[in-house]
Amino acid sequence: MVGNRISSVMRRYLAVALSLAWMTDARAALGDWYFQPPATAIASRINDLHSLIFWICVVIFVGVFGTMFYSLYKHRKSVGHEAVPFHENTTVEIVWTVIPFLILLFMAYPATRTILAAHDTSSPDMTIKVTGYQWKWGYDYLQDGFGYYSSLTTPLAQIENREPKNEHYLLEVDNPLVVPVDAKVRLLVTANDVIHAWWVPAFGVKQDAIPGFVRDTWFRADRVGIYRGQCAELCGRAHAYMPVVVEVKSKEDYAKWVGEQKQKLNAAANDPNKVWDVAALVAHGEQVYNNNCAACHQANGGGNTALGAPALVGDKVVLGPKQHQIDVVLNGQTNGVVQTAPGGGKMPAWKQLPDVDIAAVISYTRNSWGNKASENVVQPTEVKAERK
Amino acid sequence: MSSVPHDLVAGGHPHGHDDHAHHPTGIMRWITTTNHKDIGTLYLWFSFTMFIVGGVMALTIRSELFQPGLQIVDPEFFNSMTTLHGLIMIFGALMPGAVGFANWLIPMQIGAPDMAFARMNNWSFWLLPPAAFMLVLSLFVPGGAASGGWTLYPPLTVQQGMGMDLTIFAIHIMGASSIMGSINIITTILNLRAPGMTLMKLPLFCWTWLITAYLLIAVMPVLAGAVTMLLTDRHFGTSFFNAAGGGDPVLFQHVFWFFGHPEVYIIILPAFGIISEIIPAFSRKPLFGYASMVYAVAAIAILSFLVWAHHMFTTGLPAASILFYMYATMLIAVPTGVKVFNWLATMWKGSISLEAPMLFALGFLFLFVVGGFTGLILAIQPIDIQFQDTYYVVAHFHYVMVAGTLFAFFGGIYYWLPKWAGRMYDEKLADWHFWLSFISFNVTFFPMHFLGLAGMPRRIPDYAQQFTDWNMVATVGAFGFGLSQLLFFYTVVKCIRSGEPAPARPWEGATTLEWTLPSPAPYHTFETPPVIK
Numbered sequence: 047m048v049g050n051r052i053s054s055v056m057r058r059y060l061a062v063a064l065s066l067a068w069m070t071d072a073r074a075a076l077g078d079w080y081f082q083p084p085a086t087a088i089a090s091r092i093n094d095l096h097s098l099i100f101w102i103c104v105v106i107f108v109g110v111f112g113t114m115f116y117s118l119y120k121h122r123k124s125v126g127h128e129a130v131p132f133h134e135n136t137t138v139e140i141v142w143t144v145i146p147f148l149i150l151l152f153m154a155y156p157a158t159r160t161i162l163a164a165h166d167t168s169s170p171d172m173t174i175k176v177t178g179y180q181w182k183w184g185y186d187y188l189q190d191g192f193g194y195y196s197s198l199t200t201p202l203a204q205i206e207n208r209e210p211k212n213e214h215y216l217l218e219v220d221n222p223l224v225v226p227v228d229a230k231v232r233l234l235v236t237a238n239d240v241i242h243a244w245w246v247p248a249f250g251v252k253q254d255a256i257p258g259f260v261r262d263t264w265f266r267a268d269r270v271g272i273y274r275g276q277c278a279e280l281c282g283r284a285h286a287y288m289p290v291v292v293e294v295k296s297k298e299d300y301a302k303w304v305g306e307q308k309q310k311l312n313a314a315a316n317d318p319n320k321v322w323d324v325a326a327l328v329a330h331g332e333q334v335y336n337n338n339c340a341a342c343h344q345a346n347g348g349g350n351t352a353l354g355a356p357a358l359v360g361d362k363v364v365l366g367p368k369q370h371q372i373d374v375v376l377n378g379q380t381n382g383v384v385q386t387a388p389g390g391g392k393m394p395a396w397k398q399l400p401d402v403d404i405a406a407v408i409s410y411t412r413n414s415w416g417n418k419a420s421e422n423v424v425q426p427t428e429v430k431a432e433r434k
Numbered sequence: 435m436s437s438v439p440h441d442l443v444a445g446g447h448p449h450g451h452d453d454h455a456h457h458p459t460g461i462m463r464w465i466t467t468t469n470h471k472d473i474g475t476l477y478l479w480f481s482f483t484m485f486i487v488g489g490v491m492a493l494t495i496r497s498e499l500f501q502p503g504l505q506i507v508d509p510e511f512f513n514s515m516t517t518l519h520g521l522i523m524i525f526g527a528l529m530p531g532a533v534g535f536a537n538w539l540i541p542m543q544i545g546a547p548d549m550a551f552a553r554m555n556n557w558s559f560w561l562l563p564p565a566a567f568m569l570v571l572s573l574f575v576p577g578g579a580a581s582g583g584w585t586l587y588p589p590l591t592v593q594q595g596m597g598m599d600l601t602i603f604a605i606h607i608m609g610a611s612s613i614m615g616s617i618n619i620i621t622t623i624l625n626l627r628a629p630g631m632t633l634m635k636l637p638l639f640c641w642t643w644l645i646t647a648y649l650l651i652a653v654m655p656v657l658a659g660a661v662t663m664l665l666t667d668r669h670f671g672t673s674f675f676n677a678a679g680g681g682d683p684v685l686f687q688h689v690f691w692f693f694g695h696p697e698v699y700i701i702i703l704p705a706f707g708i709i710s711e712i713i714p715a716f717s718r719k720p721l722f723g724y725a726s727m728v729y730a731v732a733a734i735a736i737l738s739f740l741v742w743a744h745h746m747f748t749t750g751l752p753a754a755s756i757l758f759y760m761y762a763t764m765l766i767a768v769p770t771g772v773k774v775f776n777w778l779a780t781m782w783k784g785s786i787s788l789e790a791p792m793l794f795a796l797g798f799l800f801l802f803v804v805g806g807f808t809g810l811i812l813a814i815q816p817i818d819i820q821f822q823d824t825y826y827v828v829a830h831f832h833y834v835m836v837a838g839t840l841f842a843f844f845g846g847i848y849y850w851l852p853k854w855a856g857r858m859y860d861e862k863l864a865d866w867h868f869w870l871s872f873i874s875f876n877v878t879f880f881p882m883h884f885l886g887l888a889g890m891p892r893r894i895p896d897y898a899q900q901f902t903d904w905n906m907v908a909t910v911g912a913f914g915f916g917l918s919q920l921l922f923f924y925t926v927v928k929c930i931r932s933g934e935p936a937p938a939r940p941w942e943g944a945t946t947l948e949w950t951l952p953s954p955a956p957y958h959t960f961e962t963p964p965v966i967k
Contacts, residue, residue: 078900079884081820092816099814103807111800114778118796122786123718129785133720142775143768150764153814158757160816165753205896207503215502216898235750240590241683243748243823247889252819254749256684257589258677261750278748278823278891280583282590283509286894352510352578 082247085273085294086265089250091160099153106149164250167264170232174223178235178242178255178277181284181341185223188234192307196221197337198287202345205287217274220337222291225267226300232264238398243279246290252278267294283353284341322402324409324423331410334403338396347415354392359415368421371408372432397433401426457957465560468552469957470537475854476559477534478847482923484526484566485840489916491519496878496912498895499905512895513581514597518569520584521601524701525608526566528835531843532704533558533615536643538854540619542948542955543637545628545964550621551614558614565607572597572604583893585694586661588675588686592668599668602661609654616647616654628947630966634728637946638721641728642707645735649696649703652739657693660686684749691742699738701835703731705842706773709795711946712845713777716792717784718943723776730769730776737766747818756815763813770806774799789941790864794845797872798838805833808883823893826886832879844871844922851926852940856954857933863925870918877911 084090121127177184179195186193196219203209205216212218225231235244237255245252249265267273275290295303336345342355349357358364363371378395396404405426412419457463467473494515498506507515537555541548549555572579577595580586591598623636623644636644663674664686673679675686714721721727743751743759751759777799786792808830812818821827848864851857881904890901897905939949947966951959 078888078903080887082889088816092820095814096811096817096820099811099817103810107803107807110774110778110803114781114796114799117778117781117784118786118788121717121782121784122788124787127783127785129718130783131719132783133722133724133780135723135779138779139723139726139772139776143772146768146771147765150767153810154761154764157760157814157816161753161756161760164816164819165756205504207505211502211899214898216896240593241587245891247820250816250819252748252822256677256749259682259684259750263750275889276891276894280513280587280590280823280893282593283513283581285513286509286891286896352508 082273084250085248085267085269085271086250087268088160088164088265089248091163092250095156095160098156102149102153167232167262169230170264171229172225173232173234174225175234175236176223176244176255178237178239178244178281178288180239180282181277181288182337183219183223183242183244183288183290184238185221187304187307190304190308192311194221195337196223196291198289200287202336202340214274216287217276217289217291219289219291220333222272222293224293224295224300224303226297227267227270227294229297230264230266232262234260234262236260240281241279242277242281242288244275244290245278246273246275246292248273248275249292254279267292270294270296287341319427321425321427322405322423324413327406327409327423328413330402331406331408332414334399334407335410338399339407347411347417358411359417364411364417365419368408368412368419368424368428369432371411372404372424372429375404375408376429376432401429401433404429466556468548468556470541470549470552470555471854471955471957473549473555473559474534474537474539477530477537477562480559480562480566481527481531481534484522484530485919487566487570488519488522488527489919491515491522493912493916495519496909499897500909501906502897502899502902504896507895509895510578510581513583513893514573514579516893517580517583517601518573521569521580521605522566523835524584524697525605526562526569528701528839528843529608529612530562532643532646532701532839533612535639535704535708535843535846535850536615536619538850539948540622540640540643541626542853542951542959543640543946544623544626544631545947545960545966546622546626547958547961549618550626551618554614555618558611558618561607561611561614565604565611568600568604568607572600575600585690586664586686587690588664588667588683591664592675599665602665605661606658609658612650613654616650619643619647620651628960628963628966634725635966637707638710638724638727639704639707642703642710642731645731646700646703649700649735649738653693653696653700656689657697660689660693663689684746687746687749688742691745692739694745695742696735696738698831698834699734701839703735705798705839706731708842708846708849709777709798711944712791712795712849713780715849715941715943715945716789716795717781717786719780719784720945721776722779722782723772726772727776730772733769734766737762737769741766744813744815744818747815748822760813760815764810767806767810767813774803774806785943789848789861790859790868791845791849791941793865793868794841794848797868798841798845801833801837801841801872801875805830805838808833820889821886823891824886825882825890825892828892829879829882829886832882836879837875841871844868847926849941849944850948851929852933852936853948853951853953853955855930855933856936857929858936858940859925859929859933863921863928867918867922867925870921871915874911874914874918878908878915879911881905881907881911 081093084093173188175186175188182195182197184193184195199218199220200212200216204211235253235255236259237257239257242255243252244255249267251263251265253261253263271294273292277285277288342353343349343358347358349355363374374393376395376397379393405424408424411417412422458466464472464476494507498512575596577597579597580594580601582591582594623640666672667674667676673681675681675683710721710727741759741763743755744763747756812821812830848859851859885901885904888900890897936953938952947964
């Protein structure tokens, strides 16, 4: 598959590059100092291009500094070398202007071909909208009508060194992006708040997510597996904590997975008025809280005054009438908090979350960390009513 | 077309009567001074102070990154450290350092009595301490210092607190200082040259600064415009960078990098100038290809205006503009290569000795070329897709900024310190300073190439475990590099206080005009211009 995308000239370059690139062979053993193994044709081409140019640079470097060290060795005052005061030669100046230029042309050719190939987003098999949020990713399957958020699952205790770290510390999420193998997946990339960048090294894809604008990119994964990357544009305090995880499934598994997602969607849509019991709401609410609220209000509800996030333990909004809290969570709040804190110090609006999540997270805050609110349960229907 | 020295007829130097300068003493001497040498000294000490402040921030960053997990600082403070480290090193350490060299050397190298606008010179310098104070103060205001990276990309920086406003004002002030300094340098070089000092006889250091000064005047107002738009977006309801109001966040990046890329050359060109003085002096041979060196600097300066979007290769530019910026960026390798080849040809068949200035010049050459090659690799857009915003980029620009510019500054300081202080530095200590800096620099920054290849993003306080080993190595190296600079401080102070008295021309290969003056250079020099044939 790589082969039929690459011209014969490119293949000749590759042969040279690969024969030199012992690094490429050794990379399985040295995974932490070289590229991740590529999983798309574009990523392979990028690796080959890098090897080619790297080794050209090495050869020039050795030539230039070999000359310098020879001169340092032979033309030193301490070995009695007398200076020969020549200081001009037009021919040699022209030679060392033209030769580098030709080498650059040699490099530019394969680079140009790769750029043109990587920019061809036409005729995709499917399209997914990717949205960057502070600090998680949202994936919307535009043709199948469902979508979800993808947040870090590494527990805070590991980040704060209170527990040993997982194998995939900081590179694990609750809901990875799921795509079928060997299908051209087009991504429409945007952001909700600030600029993020969606990056999966094994795919050779890095695309800035720019609020208010949609950019597109694509990949075609050639192997089933799980691929991990990270946000690559500084996006605030939790920039290090919004990984990208992509699960590439076989075509059959993918179809099954899509079916399950649609079923879930229907189940939720069929019963908007379901009355939840407290324990189920609180359990779901804890998950919602840790994904969305804990970054500022802290996992223990202790708040963070530097960020303008009040403690929720004993907070009068949390313990007071539930209708007011629903309003604050849905629409945000600016009064009475520190405006100069990072993030503007304001409680952001969370109306993009589904009713169930909002009801659950409010119920969670009213029943946790010693909080015992008199109105301790909020049902999704009440949130729905408040949205109007 | 040969460099100055051979044509120089050192006129008599009637300095006797003005060695005792008429100026206030104590602190008022420094506050009111209009003397280019005093102001040069002020700039250099200011630069060193900021270098230490920015260095402490760098060590804070490296300490947090010693291991995965959060150990020492909060992520928001970490982001402030990376932001302020960048701003302070660029605007507080490297740029003022280069202006310090310019103040000391340009008048003495062209046979002028002082800078053209002596009072403005004073003002250019004294704007800097308040700006630096505001930057450091921003750490202590509610909401903390700016934490969006030195590149200040909105909308993130629109979200931030008053620390960001202090940063914007500091940038305005430093920009004004740079523009005034540049006007002064251009006017001095164009108007105050001694009779017979034609442009093509200018020492290369003056040439590089002349071109740098034009770059500064061209781009500092652009930066001022970018941060002013940021300020009005933050406080006055404009939407330059806000899509909801019809703006575009990427517009900021275009404007910023139209400043930012020439800025890179603003920082490196004076270093090229210093290296072009040191290598001939210690090879005891005139600079090879003087004219082509001048043309190469000019070519680099012109190309620097045409490559800015290579900093934005992942923003989703159309293929046609990616190709344009990639080709233009690759072209910069040509004049840069010409410079390196000319330096090598200068050394070839010379009579080379390896005192500290030459060691730093060779260290510069060796490591700057590494940074140049990684720059070429980064210019190839498909490869840049993998490297953009990773530690590979961090490694690349530290090879250019630290091993490039800073090493050139160290070399320049050891080279001219005998002229400035009238005393020789301790060669043994300076050699130690070089080797410790050279080794610890590479221990710090070389592994960052591996981190970038393996996929570690920059500007993160915490990382996945496969990045642990190289981060540990880099942190150890960083502390070594930081400590080596204490040795530099000691060596310089020891030289100023108790070095051996220096002759007028301590380097037998040094041939520019300043070496015709006694050491230390008298307070006023060249009140009657020398005649250059």
